[in-house]
Amino acid sequence: MNTPTPNLESDVDRLWSLLEQITDPEIPVISIRELGILRDIRLEGDTVAVVITPTYSGCPAMREIRQDISKLLSTAGFEKVLVETQLSPAWTTDWITPAGAKKLHDYGIAPPQPRGQANIRCPLCSSDNTKLISEFGSTACKALYQCNACLEPFDYFKCI
Amino acid sequence: MTNSNNDLIDYVTGLGDDSLILGQRIAEWCSKAPFLEEDLALTNVALDFLGRAQMFYNYAAELHNADLGTDKSVDRITADDIAYLRDAREYKNTLIHELPIGDFAYTMARQFLIDSFGVQFMTELVKSSDKTVSGIAAKAIKECRYHLRRSNDWVLRLGDGTQESHERIQTAFNQLWGYTSELFEMTASETALLTVNISVDTTVLRDAWLKQVSDTLKQATLELPKDEWQINGGRAGIHTEHLGQVLSELQYLQRAYPGLSW
DSSP states (O other): OOOOOHHHHHHHHHHHHHHTTOBOSSSTTSBHHHHTOEEEEEEETTEEEEEEOOSSTTOTHHHHHHHHHHHHHHHTTOOEEEEEEOOSSOOOGGGSOHHHHHHHHHTTEEOOOOTTSSOOOOTTTOOSOEEEEESOOSSTTEEEEEETTTOOEEEEEOOO | OOHHHHHHHHHHHHHHHHHHHHHHHHHTTTTTSSSHHHHHHHHHHHHHHHHHHHHHHHHHHHHHHHHHTTOTTSOOOOHHHHHHSOOGGGOOOOGGGTSOOOSHHHHHHHHHHHHHHHHHHHHHHTTOSSHHHHHHHHHHHHHHHHHHHHHHHHHHHHHTSOHHHHHHHHHHHHHHGGGSGGGGOOOHHHHHHHTTTOSOOGGGTHHHHHHHHHHHHHHTTOOOOOOOOOOOOGGGTOOOTHHHHHHHHHSHHHHHSTTOOO
16 A cells, blocks of 8 residues: 555544444444454545455355445445455454453353363353353354353354 | 366366355255254354355356456356356266255265365365465365364264164265265366466375274274275266256246346
């Protein structure tokens, strides 16, 4: 990118905070930036290029996210919007921000934990005494667990 | 149209076909799996395969359209055209992907054989000199590993389970075995692309695959089937009678109402 004029830079900053409003359609408490889906925003002439990456290949939320971005930017006065899908580098749960992970937890979804590390912690009663029910939960990005202490089933955001 | 682009279109279309047809097959379990968690798992796996097919087809369409240059007399194609408007002979998936779902043991045995292959294959495809192909592989490899964890678990659980589950999954492996050799065959396009480091030489993947499959089957108290027969032809468009049935369901809407959109 060429050296941006101060005005352009502030526009990009404004776009980042604007797109912060867009949340995951399946998990409405976390934004696409916090999830690491929103990769880049560029201003090319009068066109806004937004780069997103899918969490899973077949994630059905991508289409909705793309529409949400276009709609929001057009409401904000940006007429030419280009939403690009970037595959590489592949999305990883490491890109979920700490604030995002906390939001997942508070919403009742156990955030990703590095493999090999202790048990998955129950987001409801904080017990480590939990068991895997199924490698797949309500969406492709989650697995289903149950807490042996409070007996509640819960979603775990898989670590990939 | 340049030759190398033709080969690449063939290659990515074939890989997309493998994913789409298997995804469509697994999705048949939707609302019919043995229990709810398994229903969710199977449909999630199906979704991963459909997503992968879409990525390969998008790239095939992009390559195809780029070859048209500025020629306005020919229509541009989309991933949907590739999925919905080709007949069975134009589909190039290997046969193991199109076989009916059978019982749950059969579905998991096939899944395990394909997931084991997928991990080997995608690990190599990530190194492709073609950036888009390598990008799709980088995405797919993570899913393949996750799928394999689950299908491997099921092989152990069913093989080393009750007498009935053992018999069923052993029968499934015996019935599927002859379809696995096709996974390790190379088409002319794949061989041509190998010289420019785009494709994967699958002929060298069989040893590692066989070791993984043998280890799991042994642990599951199952017998490794013998290499007594083999059926191939999928990459040449010569299919079993089952593909037409998959396509009739998959393509029904676009065939009955051409151009219909949501």
